[in-house]
Amino acid sequence: MSSFLSLVATPxxxxxxxxEIIIEILLRLPTKLLSRFMCVSKPWHKLISSPDFIKTHLKLISNDKEYSHHRVLLTGIGGNFNFCSFPPLFNEEQCxxxxxxxxxxxxxxxxxxxxxSVDGLICLFNQPREIIIWNxxxxxxxxxxxxxxxxxxxxxxxxxxxxxSNDEYKVVFVDYCSSTDDEFSPSNMRTVVSIYSSRTDSLRTVHDQLQHIYLVNDSGKFVNKKIYWVSSTEFNDHNARSIISFDVADETWESMELPFSGEDDSYFELxxxxxxxxxxxxxxxHATTSNLWILKHCxxxxSWTKLFNIKYPRNAGGQTPFTAVAPPVFKGEGYHVWDERMEAHIEANDPWEALEEDYEVPPLPINPTMAQMKNQKEKKTRREKARATLFATVSSGIFVRIMTVKLTF
Amino acid sequence: MVKLKSNDDKEFEVEEAAVIQSEMIKNMIEDGCATSVIPLPNIDSKTLIKVIEYLNKHINMGKAAETGEEDDLKEFDEQFVNMGWEELFDVIMAANYLNIHELMELCCQSAADRLKNKSVRAVREMLKITNDLTEEEEQEIINDAPWAFEGPEIDDTVN
Incomplete structure (x- = not known):
């Protein structure tokens, strides 16, 4: 805290x-309030806009054990998004x-x-071209x-x-294009990697990387400085052969073995x-069980460690609950912005969990409650699916809770 | 037992196990500087009584988890912070001076909770702040994040 205390020239x-006491208190406020309280006085404005204060605030909120600031974002069609609070999803009784x-x-x-999504920032892709970083x-x-x-x-x-290390966010796109003027076909496929860096606000395009590597899942999972994809060796071959990672700092690619080679037509979700x-x-x-492994760094x-199995209920609707792409997780939230007037940061504050909605939600009244959703015919499937999807993303503290509520071993 | 003296010359005896939750006093005891009465020139007796009440209740914090008394402590904490705004700050200042981490956390959280939903005007008054922003500057901040200044829940009362 002392690092930004010196910022405050005027009390x-x-x-x-x-x-220092006022700062202690302000750090406990949600972002909306901090945004409002910038208006209190010049010293308050300066403090709340300072990158150090923002970072400290983000860290505090990200580490909140109750996940009270976390949100799940459901992406939708036509830019119509919904969100819900995170903790109730793990409580059977709560709507x-x-x-x-x-x-x-x-x-x-x-x-x-x-x-x-990282630190409350969400990167959206609106096909075919629009890419937006959103707080x-x-x-x-x-x-x-x-x-x-x-x-x-x-x-x-x-x-x-x-x-x-460089305090920068990066967006990476891997495009599969035709290498000639002819129509695209796997034989003339060429891979183009595009990287955006927030610190320099610059774009970079790299050719000839990832030869004979085909990334299976659309959205890579970011963890521990790297973005990971399941990969195969041929275009449109969805059978996972290995895992490919992109190092966000030095922009290098690396390949890693799966814990075992799966059967054909099996699913590896990250x-x-x-x-x-x-x-x-x-x-x-149609499997009724999935196995969850984690990659441990020592x-x-x-090394891969098998943590547990998830058994799906019989009445899951004849559909594998886990066909979803595991959503990106992000605990924490940030209010980094690119508003130059406000000295380069944004801050947002409530952590969001971005969840890709891969299933059709039947028509519901505006602001449906989970209770209403429960009554829908496919409620079971959906809930199980959502739950399974979330399994892959939430941290272990919550895992323990879900397991006691729901899972059989 | 350790003797503490408030700035209005009242003396209080506190068990050592309770009082060492204060990092400051713990260090004094370790350095052998707590042989007689410890004067606390920044804390009045009313505030010191509150602080001692807290220290005595939290004396066996570590044990509480084992004996299932956590709920009891939680309830105590909730009741404890149920005090006036000025009084709360007296306790915060005392906790800060004595370096009692948990008490500081508890009271700062309570202060933050009370600021939730407050209007800018109310906050200025509650924390005695002079507004040095021009009307234009203020408007600029509002225009930048209009959503932060909207909502039926905004509370303009000062308490």
Missing amino acids: LSDSIIPD TELFPINSPIQKSYLLSRAVG PTISKSKELHNFRKDILSFDERYGFGYDK GVMESNLALLYTSHL GVDV
Whole structure:
């Protein structure tokens, strides 16, 4: 805290209350309040806008054991997004309400996708070209103009990550294009990697990387400085052969073995558990069990450890609960912005969990409650699916709770 | 037992196990500087009584988890912070001076909770702050985040 105390040249209050105490109190306020209280006085404005204060605040809120500031974001069609509070999802008795939220996407004909989320910042991809970094807590966003501008993409993969050493966010897109003027075909496929860096606000395009590597999941999972994808060796081959990671800091790619080679037509889904990469294996579409593995780092060694099995209920509706792409997780929230007037930061504040909505939600009244959703015919499937999806992403503290409520071993 | 003296010359005896929750006094005891009465020139007796009440209740904090008394402590804490705004700050200042981490956390959280939903005007008054922003500057801040100044829940009362 002392690092930014020196920022406050003029006392924060005319009373005898020391600045350090006022700062202690302010750090406990949600972002909305801090945004409002910038208006209290010049010293308050300066303090609340300072990057150090913002970072300290983010850290405090991210470490909140109750996850009271976390949100799950449900991306939708036409830029219509909803969010709900995070903790009630893990409590059978509690209902949670969905709230609509204004997204920066103005026009959309397809499903908007979450490229990823870090510290409360969400990177959105609105096909075919629009890529936006959005801080929903403070309603600020930045569109990445000219990113992938001249690329005629047949298919794309993407990820969003943060490099702590340089304090920068990066967006990476992998586009599969035709290498000739002919139509795209796997034989003339060429891979183009585009990288956006927030610190320098710059774009970079790299060719000839990832030869003979095909990324299976759309959105890479960011954990521990790297963005991970399941990969295969041929275009459109969805059978996982290995895991590919992109190091956000030095922008290098690395390949890693799976804990075992799965059967054909099996599913390997990536997720994040605390600061570990998690892998959920489902042997086939109608399987009733998935196995969850995590990647443990021990010095330079990495090893896969099987944590537990998830058994799906019989009445899951004849559909594998876990066919979803595991949503990106992000605990913490930030209010970083690119508003130059406000000295380069945004801050947002409530941590969000971006959850890709891959299933159709039947028509519901505006602001449906989970109770209403419960009554829907497919409620079971959906809830199980949502739960399974969340399994792959939440941290272990919550895991323990879910397991006691729900899982059988 | 350790003797504490408030700035209005009242003396209080506190068990050592309770009082060492204060890092400051713990250090004094370790350095052998707590042989007689410890004067606390920044704390009045009314506030010191509150602080001692807290220290006595939290004396066996570590044990509480084992014996299932956590709920009891939680209830005590909730009741404890149920005090006036000025009084709360007296306790915060005392906790800060004595370096009692948990008490500081508890009271700062309570202060933060009371600021939730407050209007800018109310906060200025509650924390005695002179507004040195011009009307234009203020408007600029509001325009930048209008959503932060909206909502039916904004509370303009000062308490």
